[in-house]
Amino acid sequence: MKLRVRYSKRGKVRFVSHRDGARLWERALRRVGFPVATTNGFTPRPKLGFGLALPTGAESVAEYIDIDLVAGSTLDMADPDVARSLSDALPMGMDVLVLAERESVTGSLQDDVTSTTWELTGPGLAPELLEPAIQRVLAADELLVERERKGQRRTDDVRPLIRDLHLDASTDAVVAELVTVGRALRPSELAGALAPHVDPLDVRVLRTHQWIEHDGRRREVLPLPDAVDALERGLSA
């Protein structure tokens, strides 16, 4: 049996790095006693698949992990205690939102996810300044951003990476859907392009969705049940 879990990372744990997150999951899964499959080889590791790394400091209500269970073993997914016990074994601020069975043919998160949606908030991100900046970006054919990758500075046109950009009417947050394929645009880089006067380190970032686009159809990896969604929106407001 293969599992796919959608979970949140909110509050103080946002400062835990992606790499540390992997170790956390291994400990949590051992604590709840899930029959996790392991890799073969000299030093067997649990078979876990992590999605696109969340920048350290960013929050999320759309993180994913794939967990392979030992062949032949099953979990009662309908039992709410299963997800709850896993949430309890994770640190405060990390909670299981959706626990689902994953088809064997499903591709990896890294390969399948095509875009992610972010909310950007913070001091200095005033709507009256952002609205014109957003309109400029959307109207432009190209958006050149100088950035560093693997120690090299280079200028890229990031306009094609921006699928959607708008202000949320109720929260005034900048909502951006960014393409993850290729040399992805980081939310902090987008913030810098939109509001050069704001220190990107002061921008609060929340990942709200991860999307898979296939044959022209876009769907969320695992949509939140309405009740969970409402609760999470309440928390993020």
Add this chain to the structure above:
Amino acid sequence: MTSLWPQIEPLLPRVQKPARYIGCEDGIGDPRHGDGKVAWLLAYPDTYEVGLPNQGLQILYEILNERPDAVAERTYAPWTDLEAELRGAGLPLFSVDTHRSAADFDILAFNLSAELVFTNVLNMVDLAGSPVRAADRTVDDLLVIVGGHAAFNPEPLADFVDAAVLGEGEEVVGEITDVVHRWIAGGRRDRTTLLRELAQVPGVYVPAMYEVSYAEPLGDGSVDGRQGHITAIEPRYRDVPATVDKRTVADLGDWPYPKSPLAPLTEVVHDRLSVEVFRGCTRGCRFCQAGMITRPVRERPADQVRTMVADGLARTGYDEVSLTSLSTADFSDIEPVIRGVLDDRRAAAPVGPDGEPMGCDTTINLPSLRVDAFTVGLAGEVNSGRRSGLTFAPEAGTWRLRTVINKLIVEDDLYGAVESAFSQGWTRMKLYFLIGLPTETDDDTLGIAELARRCVEIGRRHTDRASVTVSVGGFVPKPHTPFQWFGQNTDAEFRRKVDLLREATRRMHGVNLKWHDPAASTAEGVASRGDRRVGRVIERVWREGGTFQEWGEHFDLRRWEAAFEAEGLSLEWYVHRHRTVDEVLPWAHLTAGLHPDFLWDDWQAALAESGVEDCRWTPCYDCGVCTGYGIEHVVASPVPPAGGSQGTGQDLTRGAELSVPVPVPEPVPVSVLKSVGRRPAADDTLLAAAPAPTSGSVT
């Protein structure tokens, strides 16, 4: 009494590894302040990664939080980037549990595992908002306490701490809580009353309650060898004890802590469960302060070890456990405990579709292993998967020098262990040695290289990949050990010996040499055996920016030398001078229970190359601890463990001989040795005879 988190949070995106400052570990308590509780802020004066795994701190955290009249939180030294952010924002040192200001606590208690952290202690007290000098603190300031191994000579910190605790903290923290509780209930009247009451608690040393006198310069202005020496250390009040004794928990079985071990959210230096299997060690290694100050041996009951391992693994989700002690292979029930732990894991694991337990692979770590074949066998039992590296600490390169330091590993044991390890599939071995030990000659130093070469030779019979890493550190004499009178090698002498080894191992295929920075050993020597006057040097080093002195990128010996110069003190006098039997040592009024006569006699026995045996299994030689404190060894087995030879009453007269042939060494070209020996040979035998007083001056 509110959380500073809203102010701290915006700083964290600006610093390296911010997860160090968020707390949120698995296993933390729910510290509730108020109701007249005495609030302890337990501090580790180094980074979170180094401090979080510290078991002493975790134990006291739990014991204090179990008390209805106390609350405890934790703090670690913020790295330099966060310190700058905090100071820039006008924010204080904070707890990682609830992110409270240090000023919201009553007590700031440091665990001192090493001496080079002393400047960090000052920095953290300052960051906490209290005056750095104890004399400047008022009733509203923190009570600053230190404990841990390096607190056995707290004199260099005497001006900065209010109290030092000697020995084990389990019981004494409650007694300190009682005193502070009464003082607070009584309206926090003057601080001296509090300090004087604390000084009555056994194991608690209050430096301000003692007067230290020094020899004055001679009347004609000339100096002699005595000038600057301590002449007396006396209590200022009649109700203050003349000598402060260490605290010792009689039965480790009464203290099954930590019950709720902390598992951090970010990587730390020991990222696994730790269960302490015994305290104390009577192997009697003369350089080893830990072995001297933690006597007697007290084993934890084997079934309790099993329970603590099973519970700890289930609570934390770790799949790796360290069974800790000063020499874990000496634990009486080590083999049944290992088997039991593995059985428990299988029993607790979920059963797979094939009916077999799943995910129960557990790694058992056995740190501080003795050097013998039995030990290698144990390591093989617990380490079926990964057989990459094995670590041993012969400490000295020749049998002669090992008799001086009383690390009585006979050559047969050593090569037997090596043979056993390589034959069982290990390919790499790490060997720890000290250089600068008393009576060391260049033959002893080069013996390290020779020993490593032989190990590789043995390994090559089993695998072409056999390699040996030799790690050498400069010996720093420690208080309360037989070597406390020994003048530490100079920085230059350490470097000369390292150069000898570099030259000797350069062409040795499969031998890698690593060495600890000799300059850091010099600074460690200052802090280890310094007196109260050295506090001025420590304060100056701190004020000049010298924090994180255990970290190579922050350490610069010139800063210490400049501070000595500025304070008119002599580094040479404190570090490199041999002490005499009649000298009043700075820690003369503090004791770990060891008779001064025993220590001196053991020092003389060392110089005579005469070993002592392990008193767990051989008759008592009266070091003073058990008789003085009315406690005794708690050891399950009446006989020494199988295999080990060290100090167990066997014939050691043939310790240097080999029963199995080891390949004849290739002759080392004499010219090579000469070319690196820059100093006359006489210097290398500095201490072949009893140490003579050297003159020095302190102004």
